[in-house]
Amino acid sequence: MPPKHATLSRALREQIRQGDLREGDKLPSEASLGEMYAVSRTTVRSALAELTSEGLIRSESGIGSFVRRRRRHRYRPQDDLGDTVGNPQADHFLRTEKQRGASQTITVLIERCPERVARRMGVTEGDFVVVRRRVRSFDGTPYSINDSFYPRSIAEGTEISDPHDIARGVNTVLTELGHEQVRARDEIYIQMPDPEEIQRLQILPGTAVGVHWVIGFTASDRVVRVVRNVLPGDRHVILFDREKSGGEPDVG
Amino acid sequence: MPPKHATLSRALREQIRQGDLREGDKLPSEASLGEMYAVSRTTVRSALAELTSEGLIRSESGIGSFVRRRRRHRYRPQDDLGDTVGNPQADHFLRTEKQRGASQTITVLIERCPERVARRMGVTEGDFVVVRRRVRSFDGTPYSINDSFYPRSIAEGTEISDPHDIARGVNTVLTELGHEQVRARDEIYIQMPDPEEIQRLQILPGTAVGVHWVIGFTASDRVVRVVRNVLPGDRHVILFDREKSGGEPDVG
DNA sequence: CAGTGGTCTAGACCACTCT
């Protein structure tokens, strides 16, 4: 005999999968579920906690529990270099999304470099770097954190240090400064968000995040920037295209 | 005043972050944590459940709770096409990993096509397809699910339908059959695993997965295969490289 | 106001592991 809480969570999971419970539907109250399945409220709550941690439902205090909706934005790592390739005009995010309710807040600071950034930038932990912190939102709800780190020697005193949109794109500015980014290395980690990310992104319990690092290089292999994007998994799909003739590096 | 369980989970999370509790370390028992923080065992368990769902700890019945270890394999989507580019010799996974304790189990079936595969392959749901299901393991612990779907008209009766390693790589076989894969479209979803994936991959609670779809096209834009990889987030980092001159499609 | 989910307690029994 499986535990009662597992029986209950399986029953509810099946109802969601089958469509008996649809996106946005309200589940029966914890008390009624307890009566229906002849278990205590503690056991009901344990079953609901399981579904919550799977990202299937969401609970609102004083109201009830609901089947979660899922809508995803398309996220293309390749757009980061595309800035300076096809269309050298604008910050890709705003260029394509602004007319559809997108916005972003920008903060620029000069900070001591955290270890995980220093390691990727090839500088010493604690060196000063210029940091552009952005939270991108869509119709009022945040949907990604986008923190860019630039070596102080490259960015200080330039447009990059201003806390404003850079209409023609940061890659264009880097090129004008003689530090064109021609190559990028991407790393994607899949993990649960920490409390700070949960707060900044208004992440619901049971939502995983992708952490997408971009390390940008010049032709002479200098790191011109390190970007750390945090993408809530329930709001994104990561897309890219590859061609056999594209000369994929396939480095060991 | 924050809830007691949040105070306790924050204290423990901080000890892990600071290194007071290291990877593999045993936490105090639930009973002793209850005494130390003057809360009931239920409250202790609620705090530990939070840390478990964040992937920070793991509990073993009858033994105790431990700080989780994290080791990651490098996962390169670009290797999928690389098969037929640089080194047409072997299945990339085994070529590079076998000498280090890697193994895989293969099952080949002819099945009715699930909707999510049919949509990507451009066939009708319920059409028959050849499915190669693999679970890749490393030193005895599974680390990814790799299910490949081929149109029946291409794969039936060929080497692809044999449940064996294909030493020179499936891409090579496709080329020999006149269906060379020259282009691929990648989609990555970040989500919590479902119970079947938890079981097949022995996934611990609090571990998110990446679902990596690859849609392979011929030069005439026919889909030659659809691959669905499931990657436990705690065992992988996804890597790729990009070059400005690489002719990135940047398709809208 | 009644109903909901959030928190918390004290206590119980079980299966399991380690010594």
Added chain:
DNA sequence: GAGTGGTCTAGACCACTGT
């Protein structure tokens, strides 16, 4: 046998939402 985590109960108080 002692200790551990897993399960489960009955009951309590709270803050919050709706009517």
